[in-house]
């Protein structure tokens with residue numbers, strides 16, 4: 001892999017390789033951009049087939065954080081870290097503490113938080129070596145799990161889509177199909193239930209759907225069926241690439257609005273949705289609640305401020321939809337060009 005070429009192509013500022021023989025830590029921190037402020041983004045702790053795969057993952061995710069932060073009007077740039085999990089990862093605390101020392105070594109230019117494979121408890125280990133970490137449990141002085149807040153942001157985004165298509169933003173009696181009822185999808189289902197929406201849900205983990213079904217009125221269907229339901233809203237809350245050219249012709253929904261990252265397999269998929277008249281709430285706008293939450297914790301804000309900032313997702317998506325309608329281009333293209341314009345201005 002030609003690392004400098006990859007960095008140039010994606011306009012990345014700094015890539016840090018971290019090795020600690022004592023703990024066995026092998027990690028990579030990518031600081032995509034600090035133009036808007038210090039780079040913030042989660043730390044993954046996963047197995048990778050190769051170093052190239054880990055580098056590609058961290059570069060892609062870090063750039064996406066710059067976009068998410070910029071569109072959410074946060075004074076932060078994008079960053080990400082991956083800890084490469086090995087078969088002999090036994091000293092988890094030692095690995096995380098070593099990682100914390102590397103975070104400290106970049107002097108606040110990168111702030112880390114929870115991501116796939118790491119937990120709020122892990123942030124406590126990291127915090128013993130650096131203060132540039134956020135996403136810790138309430139009992140340890142943090143704001144706790146960001147998932148309910150991410151879900152709340154998704155509800156605001158859904159309402160922005162509903163008012164465009166139906167003339168009012170009520171979720172009452174609207175049908176919503178949720179793909180994946182893990183952290184975000186579960187809380188989303190509870191919020192939608194309170195709004196009197198009609199819910200359909202699926203998960204590959206039967207225990208997750210069983211738990212949800214025991215708490216609220218929801219129709220559970222198989223993961224293979226969820227994307228083909230005739231519904232007002234399809235809400236991807238599980239995986240990347242739910243929206244792709246093979247499935248788009250088969251969608252029977254009016255709106256796609258969910259919490260998952262990287263819902264589109266490529267930018268052109270948003271064009272296809274636009275042509276089909278399916279309104280798409282760009283993922284990195286609608287699911288920014290988690291980022292807003294961890295930034296608030298880092299800045300020592302209260303939950304009241306978080307709720308106020310989350311509600312802004314509604315106006316943000318309404319604006320994107322309105323430009324999309326005026327220019328007759330996809331909501332995703334509108335959002336990407338808004339961010340690119342903002343970044344270009346900073347360069348001038």
Ligand code: NAD
Nearest residue numbers: 146147150180182183184203204205223238259260261290
């Ligand atoms: P999670 O792992 O708790 O939940 C994902 C759920 O999807 C799991 O229950 C899993 O079993 C299920 N799933 C996997 N494949 C599936 C399939 N084919 N069909 C149906 N269900 C399937 O993760 P999460 O924290 O809820 O995050 C979900 C998505 O939202 C991810 O893309 C994540 O990156 C994104 N996201 C999460 C947050 C947050 O605050 N947690 C913030 C922003 C974005």
